[in-house]
Amino acid sequence: GEDIVYRGQIEPNPVVRPWYNMSLRVPPPQSLREALKVPDRYMFGPGPSNVPPRILEAGARPVIGHMHPEIFEIMSDIKSGIQYLFQTQNKMTFAVSGTGHSAMECAIFNTVEPGDSVLTAVNGIWGERAAEMAERIGGRVNAIVAPPGGIFTNEDIEKALSKHRPALFFLAHGESSTGVLHPLDGIGQLCHKYNCLFLVDSVASMGGSPLHMDQQEIDILYTGSQKVLNAPPGTAPISFSERACRKISSRKTKPLSFFLDFNWLTNYWGCDDKPTRVYHHTGPVTAFYSLRESLAVLCEEGLEASWERHRTVAEYFHAGLENIGLKLFVKDKQVRLPTVTTIIAPHGYDWKEITSYIMRTHNLEISGGLGPSAGLVLRVGLMGCNSSRTNVDMVLSALTDALQHCHRSKV
Amino acid sequence: GEDIVYRGQIEPNPVVRPWYNMSLRVPPPQSLREALKVPDRYMFGPGPSNVPPRILEAGARPVIGHMHPEIFEIMSDIKSGIQYLFQTQNKMTFAVSGTGHSAMECAIFNTVEPGDSVLTAVNGIWGERAAEMAERIGGRVNAIVAPPGGIFTNEDIEKALSKHRPALFFLAHGESSTGVLHPLDGIGQLCHKYNCLFLVDSVASMGGSPLHMDQQEIDILYTGSQKVLNAPPGTAPISFSERACRKISSRKTKPLSFFLDFNWLTNYWGCDDKPTRVYHHTGPVTAFYSLRESLAVLCEEGLEASWERHRTVAEYFHAGLENIGLKLFVKDKQVRLPTVTTIIAPHGYDWKEITSYIMRTHNLEISGGLGPSAGLVLRVGLMGCNSSRTNVDMVLSALTDALQHCHRSKV
Numbered sequence: 001g002e003d004i005v006y007r008g009q010i011e012p013n014p015v016v017r018p019w020y021n022m023s024l025r026v027p028p029p030q031s032l033r034e035a036l037k038v039p040d041r042y043m044f045g046p047g048p049s050n051v052p053p054r055i056l057e058a059g060a061r062p063v064i065g066h067m068h069p070e071i072f073e074i075m076s077d078i079k080s081g082i083q084y085l086f087q088t089q090n091k092m093t094f095a096v097s098g099t100g101h102s103a104m105e106c107a108i109f110n111t112v113e114p115g116d117s118v119l120t121a122v123n124g125i126w127g128e129r130a131a132e133m134a135e136r137i138g139g140r141v142n143a144i145v146a147p148p149g150g151i152f153t154n155e156d157i158e159k160a161l162s163k164h165r166p167a168l169f170f171l172a173h174g175e176s177s178t179g180v181l182h183p184l185d186g187i188g189q190l191c192h193k194y195n196c197l198f199l200v201d202s203v204a205s206m207g208g209s210p211l212h213m214d215q216q217e218i219d220i221l222y223t224g225s226q227k228v229l230n231a232p233p234g235t236a237p238i239s240f241s242e243r244a245c246r247k248i249s250s251r252k253t254k255p256l257s258f259f260l261d262f263n264w265l266t267n268y269w270g271c272d273d274k275p276t277r278v279y280h281h282t283g284p285v286t287a288f289y290s291l292r293e294s295l296a297v298l299c300e301e302g303l304e305a306s307w308e309r310h311r312t313v314a315e316y317f318h319a320g321l322e323n324i325g326l327k328l329f330v331k332d333k334q335v336r337l338p339t340v341t342t343i344i345a346p347h348g349y350d351w352k353e354i355t356s357y358i359m360r361t362h363n364l365e366i367s368g369g370l371g372p373s374a375g376l377v378l379r380v381g382l383m384g385c386n387s388s389r390t391n392v393d394m395v396l397s398a399l400t401d402a403l404q405h406c407h408r409s410k411v
Numbered sequence: 412g413e414d415i416v417y418r419g420q421i422e423p424n425p426v427v428r429p430w431y432n433m434s435l436r437v438p439p440p441q442s443l444r445e446a447l448k449v450p451d452r453y454m455f456g457p458g459p460s461n462v463p464p465r466i467l468e469a470g471a472r473p474v475i476g477h478m479h480p481e482i483f484e485i486m487s488d489i490k491s492g493i494q495y496l497f498q499t500q501n502k503m504t505f506a507v508s509g510t511g512h513s514a515m516e517c518a519i520f521n522t523v524e525p526g527d528s529v530l531t532a533v534n535g536i537w538g539e540r541a542a543e544m545a546e547r548i549g550g551r552v553n554a555i556v557a558p559p560g561g562i563f564t565n566e567d568i569e570k571a572l573s574k575h576r577p578a579l580f581f582l583a584h585g586e587s588s589t590g591v592l593h594p595l596d597g598i599g600q601l602c603h604k605y606n607c608l609f610l611v612d613s614v615a616s617m618g619g620s621p622l623h624m625d626q627q628e629i630d631i632l633y634t635g636s637q638k639v640l641n642a643p644p645g646t647a648p649i650s651f652s653e654r655a656c657r658k659i660s661s662r663k664t665k666p667l668s669f670f671l672d673f674n675w676l677t678n679y680w681g682c683d684d685k686p687t688r689v690y691h692h693t694g695p696v697t698a699f700y701s702l703r704e705s706l707a708v709l710c711e712e713g714l715e716a717s718w719e720r721h722r723t724v725a726e727y728f729h730a731g732l733e734n735i736g737l738k739l740f741v742k743d744k745q746v747r748l749p750t751v752t753t754i755i756a757p758h759g760y761d762w763k764e765i766t767s768y769i770m771r772t773h774n775l776e777i778s779g780g781l782g783p784s785a786g787l788v789l790r791v792g793l794m795g796c797n798s799s800r801t802n803v804d805m806v807l808s809a810l811t812d813a814l815q816h817c818h819r820s821k822v
Contacts, residue, residue: 016597019621026498028710029491036703038472039481048693051474059697060471061449063462063643065776070450080440087437097645098509101670101692133669186427210430226693232474234508234645234695256667258544259512279781281512282459282637284645286470287698292447299439365476370690 041359042386044395045367046176046204046340048226048233049383051290055231055297059290066283074292075269075283081295082237084303085206086221088213092262093239094269095291096222097284100203102260103222103236105133107199109255110240110248110262111168111220114138119166119196121157123150123182124175125371126201134168137256142166148178148372149330149342154186161194167247168197174205177370179330179342179379181209188217197244203227206237207298208310208339208383219244225287228306228339230384231294234287297385310387314338317382317392324400329377339387342369342377348408351378354399357406362398452770453797455806456778457587457615457751459637459644460794462701466642466708470701477694485703486680486694492706493648496617496714497632499624503673504650505680506702507633508695511614513671514633514647516544518610520666521651521659521673522579522631525549530577530607532568534561534593535586536782537612545579548667553577559589559783560741560753565597572605578658579608585616588781590741590753590790592620599628608655614638617648618709619721619750619794630655636698639717639750641795642705645698708796721798725749728793728803735811740788750798753780753788759819762789765810768817773809 043050064071075094082093096103108130112118118139120131123146131141142164146152152171161169169191173182184200191198197219202211207228213221219241226233240248240262248262255261264280266272298306314336318328321343329342345351351368355378358364369377382391454461475482486505493504507514519541523529529550531542534557542552553575557563563582572580580602584593595611602609608630613622618639624632630652637644651659651673659673666672675691677683709717729739729747732754740753756762762779766789769775780788793802 016600017626018596019623019627022621022623022626024498024714025623025625026495026500028495028713029488031488032492032703032707032710036469036472036485036700036707037481038485038700039475040473041475043474043476045476048474048476048696051697056471056473056697058447060467061447062451062467063454063459063637064449064452065454065456066459066644068776070448074447074449077440077442081443084437084439087435089437098513098670099693099695102509105668105670129669136665136667136669185429189427210433212430212433212436214436215428215433216430224693226474232695232697233477233693234698254547256547257516258540258547259509259516282510282635282644284510284643284698285459286462286467286643287645287695289447289449292443296443296447299443302439303435365479 042364044380044382045365046379046381049230049381049386051230051232052385055290055293058293059286061289063285066285071285074288078292086213086239088239090239090241092245092266092271094265094271096236096238098236099233100224100236103238106238106260107220107222108133109257109260111197111244112137112139113251113253116167117164118168119160119164120170121152124148124177126172126175130170149180151180151182151335154190157187158190161196166196168199170199172201174202174337176204176340177373179337179340181205181335181337184216192217197247204340207306210307225291228384229294231290234284235291310338313382313387313392316389317341320392320396339383340379340381342379345377349406353406354402357402358398364398453775455791455793456776457790457792460641460792460797462641462643463796466701466704469704470697472700474696477696482696485699489703497624497650499650501650501652503656503677503682505676505682507647507649509647510644511635511647514649515541517649517671518631518633519544520668520671522608522655523548523550524662524664527578528575529579530571530575531581532563535559535588537583537586541581560591562591562593562746565601568598569601572607577607579610581610583612585613585748587615587751588784590748590751592616592746592748595627603628608658615751618717621718636702639795640705642701645695646702721749724793724798724800724803727800728752731803731807735807750794751790751792753790756788760817764817765813768813769809775809
């Protein structure tokens, strides 16, 4: 080796071999000599959903800098697209560089300080996860709990707001684990009566079901890229109301995460009034390309048309399921999520055999339950471009086939 | 509208208009009617670097489920590829679903508990950011500080370890803000003498400069996808030694972030010994495809060949810079980062005019300083496929051109 003397390394430890004397101990793995293999299948589970070629191609455009003017332009387009999607005028609207869970943490980390009271509505997995996140950062968390498939009345919610006086109330609009679309009307107003921020998770519902962030007085709203938007997972649109911003700007402590810090993120996204943007993190530029494209697709169709399409396709699907003798997990038609349908796991069958059979025989993903609905349901997601009568027919025929061919116990 | 009665919504607030009476208030933005425009340029800044078509194409393959067997196979290949790249046998090796900053937080959030003593080596921006992250979560942070461009002797480090008795010591291997490649020999051993974990940031250096995680006794090591690996930004390889795992498993408190929780992440990546994987977050599957492809490219060339290529190209570049009258910011040849070169901002010029001129005239990104090096330097990154003599010649000719055509004050 060469005679390398590090500056100032006065007394090198004789036991330590310098790097130039070290040989590789770990060989390159054999597996990476094989070409990447990716199957093309129908993604009719609760997400991610299929990504149309147009959006995949957008994500394969050349990488540019995360601080180049062209990416700021693309980010500005994304911001406008999210404002339309969310129906909000909020300046503080952007996309988190992560999946829905990152956005959930971004919302909670920025609005909750240690010791703050937090109320979560738990009627599936998402309320549980929000509670866990708030607890980890020192929130005093209370929950109102409904059985899987259930919802809360505004009276239930007001009682809990009045009792716990939370700084933040979490509710999942689309409870993808149970297939519930929670009513939102009046809840924002109730929260504000009790000086509480209203945080809504719309990962599974956004774009597939009516939601008006400003008119419904939602303070923090987020979704994911991989559901109705039909982009790959990896970015998460989010927006903060002025009321949420006031809570954030009156914080006594810094948010625990630098990566998710609201002030840094909104500066990077050009949402604040500062003249220059400071380097925060390296934005996932190609994921921004595909997110922009997915928002463009949605704008072309129009929100109301998309809502209506999801509604009518879901009704057609639900009627079809009952026709083949299956039962819907959510009894009340008015609170059925149009994007993700939960079907009571057919009596006498092993649900895992059904999903495996359908994947193997029809190259089609549907899934079992999640969290509190595990073992109870089958879940079918028809989101964005996947929401069509043709796809419903395909799922119904796959289910019919599975019920004929999977093992049925003689109970 | 239809006559919708929500279950249990006994006393609807008459002031609140239900969603089906609301009309859209925010129109679709005009900007999204225009096609996505992305320029193709030479990305010779400190990152992201250019992504070869092969890797972009991998990332445009169809989306599959984040829990499908095929993605677990791909994640397993990624894990093996990272073990090779890092030269480690650590079981707890995976990729964070985020950029380098997420990985930095993943390392710190999991190994530091409130009240733990943390030591950071600050000789550029990365040590400052690590200090900020550790402080936010309640670490008692001390720093050793060197001027930008400087390094620390093992004596400096031992003195600080002995004084502050930290649980974690942070050092940037590749200080991309200053262009310094920090020596690592003996530091892991020193840390372990003082019962301290050794955390190394190799975002800018990994794959471009020798590093042997196990032999150099590094406890936590991470990098980014968008530098030498030439994948788009959005994933961050990371690995934890057994010593780091012991610290994590003896925690008294849960890590503050659910999204970055080591136990959840290592289960999702199949690193633990549990028989099943539990849904944690929706992995960015297409980003995993491109990360796998980038690791395959690196394995094809071989680590040592890649190190040698970056070394010789950097030497050729540095000699060429001196030939055209420019001065390198890092005086000591032995601690120059081969991937990112810092050039003293030419006397009498406005550095911004130089970088803008080169972008405009040569379609080529080089950048100014960052953090403590802002205003002091120009930075040129030649990483992964960009590290070639042809590209060096291109940069040298662009710089020569800029020095001739940019405004020079008569000082």
